[in-house]
Amino acid sequence: MTTPGTELTVTLSGGSADDAQKVVRALEPAFGAPDELPTDTNATVHTATFAAGGAGPSQGSAGHLSAPVTVTVQGTPEAVEKASDTLARAFSAQDQGVSSGDQERERQLLLTP
Structure with a gap:
């Protein structure tokens, strides 16, 4: 469950801090700046939270990943779809499943180099 006022929470595992960044x-063109960028090079799991709002549609590629990254996006159904579509355009993405609650959705994607 995301915190009140939060539109999207992203959890990343695999890859490096650079890959997480x-x-x-x-996602920034679609959701605006996150609370903070992943920077801990020793972390095995990175998290970023995007508040409600944001900019227009995502443009172009974000670069190549050094390793596969598992991404879980959680938030409103609209935000999760928007994030999934944005990531699928920016990276090679494989849908790993979705679960829905009353007002939130969670989707897991595998992004590959």
Whole structure:
């Protein structure tokens, strides 16, 4: 469950902090800036939260990943669809499944280099 006022929470595992930053930056055109960029090079899981609002549609590629990254996006159904579509345009993405609650949705994607 996301915190009140939060539109999208992104959890990333696999890859490096640099890979996590590329994924988060790919979402910025659609959602605006996150609370903070993943920077801990020792972390095995990175998280970013995007508040309601944001800019227009995503443009172009965010760069190549060094390793596969598992991404879980959680938020409103509209935000999760928007994030999934944005990531699928920016990276090679494989849908790993979706679960829905009353007002939130969660989708897992595998992004590959």
